[in-house]
Amino acid sequence: MSKIHTPDTLHRQILSKGSCLCVGLDTDPARLPKHLLRCEDPVFEFNKQIIDATKDLCVAYKPNLAFYEAQGLSGWRSLERTLAYIPEEHFVIADAKRGDIGNTSRLYARAFFEALPNIDALTVAPYMGEDSVTPFLAYPGKWVIVLALTSNPGSSDFQRTPQENGEPLWEKVLRRCAEWAPAEQMMFVVGATHPETFAEVRRIVPDHFLLVPGVGAQGGDMETVLGYGRNERTGLLINVSRDILYASDGEDFAEKAREKALLYRMC
Numbered sequence: 230m231s232k233i234h235t236p237d238t239l240h241r242q243i244l245s246k247g248s249c250l251c252v253g254l255d256t257d258p259a260r261l262p263k264h265l266l267r268c269e270d271p272v273f274e275f276n277k278q279i280i281d282a283t284k285d286l287c288v289a290y291k292p293n294l295a296f297y298e299a300q301g302l303s304g305w306r307s308l309e310r311t312l313a314y315i316p317e318e319h320f321v322i323a324d325a326k327r328g329d330i331g332n333t334s335r336l337y338a339r340a341f342f343e344a345l346p347n348i349d350a351l352t353v354a355p356y357m358g359e360d361s362v363t364p365f366l367a368y369p370g371k372w373v374i375v376l377a378l379t380s381n382p383g384s385s386d387f388q389r390t391p392q393e394n395g396e397p398l399w400e401k402v403l404r405r406c407a408e409w410a411p412a413e414q415m416m417f418v419v420g421a422t423h424p425e426t427f428a429e430v431r432r433i434v435p436d437h438f439l440l441v442p443g444v445g446a447q448g449g450d451m452e453t454v455l456g457y458g459r460n461e462r463t464g465l466l467i468n469v470s471r472d473i474l475y476a477s478d479g480e481d482f483a484e485k486a487r488e489k490a491l492l493y494r495m496c
Contacts, residue, residue, distance in 0.1 A: 232317050233370040234349050236413055236438060239320060240462040242288045249463055249496040251289035251322065251440070252279065253470030254311065255296050260475055262482050272300070272307040275482075277314055279474060282483040286490045289320035289466050291440075312347040320466070321349045322374060322440070327365075328354035334364040342368045350374050352418065352440075355406055366410050373415050375406045378430075380420025380443030399426075403433045412436040419458075421449025421467070427457035438464050444493065445472030455495065469493050 232238075243249045256272050268274040280290065292311060297304035315321055323345065327337040341351050342365075350372035355362050365373045378388050378399040388399045403417060412434075419430050421443035430439065439458055443449035444467055451467060458465050473493070477485035 234320050234372070236462050239288065239438065242318060243463045243496050246285065246288060247496060248286055248288060248494040249465045249467050250287040250490060250493050251291050251466040251468040252283050252287045252473055252490065253324070253468050254279070254290055254292040255470040255474065257296055258300065260478065262478050262480060264480055270307055270310065272304065273310045276307070276311040278483040279486055280314060282487040283473070283490045284316055284319065286487070286494045287319070289322060290315050291322040291324050291468055293470070294323055294325040309345070312345060315347065321347055323348045323351045326352050326354050326376065328357055328361045330357065331360040331364055334361050338365045338368065342371050350416065352376060355402055359409060362406065362409060366414060371414070373410065374440050375402065375415060375417050377402045377417040378419050378423055378426060380422045380447050380449060384420065400429070400433060403430065407434050407437065412438070416440050418442065421451065421454045422447055424450050424453035424457070427454060431458065431460065435460055436464070438466060440466045440468060442468045445469040451493065451495070463496055465496070467493065
C-alpha cells in the first residue's frame with residue numbers, strides 16, 4: 230500500500246522542496262517526440278523521462294485519465310506503468326472527474342482506489358449531490374478533489390450563476406461539500422484563471438487544500454494565486470501540464486520540461 234498522505238505530510242514535502250507544483254501528465258500520443266515512437270510503450274517512456282526530470286521539483290503528479298482511456302487497453306497499461314513508476318513520496322491524483330448515483334460511484338471508487346492502489350486522490354464532479362460523492366469518501370487515507378470553480382471558459386455557464394441569496398453556485402458547492410468531509414480528506418479545484426476569487430474561497434474553506442489548474446498554457450497568474458490562496462499549511466497544489474510536458478518536441482524534451490518546471494517551483 231502506498232504511503233498515506235495527510236495535509237501535514239504534504240506541507241512538509243512542499244517545504245522541503247520549496248515547491249507546491251503538481252505536474253499534469255496529460256500525455257497526448259499525437260504530441261510525443263518522434264524518436265520515442267520507436268519504443269515499445271512511447272507514452273510510458275515519455276512519462277518516465279518527464280518524471281525523472283521533475284520529481285525533485287514537484288510534490289504531485291496528476292495523470293488525466295482521458296488521455297489514457299482514449300487509447301484503449303494500451304493506454305491503460307501505460308497508465309498502470311506510470312503509476313508504478315512515480316516515487317512513493319509524491320501525491321498522485323487521478324484526474325477522472327467521476328460522479329454518478331451512489332451504486333455507480335461506489336464502483337468508480339473501487340476501480341480507482343482498489344484496482345489502482347497507487348492513486349491517492351480522485352477528482353469528482355459534485356453536481357449530482359451528496360450521494361454521488363460520499364462513496365469516494367469511504368476509503369481511509371484517500372482524498373476526494375471536488376470540482377468547484379474550474380479554469381475553462383465554460384465555467385461561467387453554470388458555476389458562476391447567482392443563486393437565490395446572490396452567491397454564485399461555486400460558493401454553494403464549497404460550503405455544502407465541506408460539510409461532507411474534513412480538510413484531511415477533501416480538496417477543491419479552483420482555477421487560477423479566476424484570481425479574484427481566492428480571497429473569498431479562503432474565507433469559506435480556510436483549511437482545505439486547493440488544486441489549482443489554469444497556470445501556464447491557460448494564462449492563470451501564479452503570483453496572485455500564491456498571494457491569496459495560501460493558508461498555514463500552504464494549502465495549494467498548483468497544476469501545470471502542457472507548458473511543462475511540451476516545452477520541446479525534440480530529443481531534449483525532458484531537459485526543457487525541467488527548465489519549465491523550475492519556473493513554477495515556488496510556494
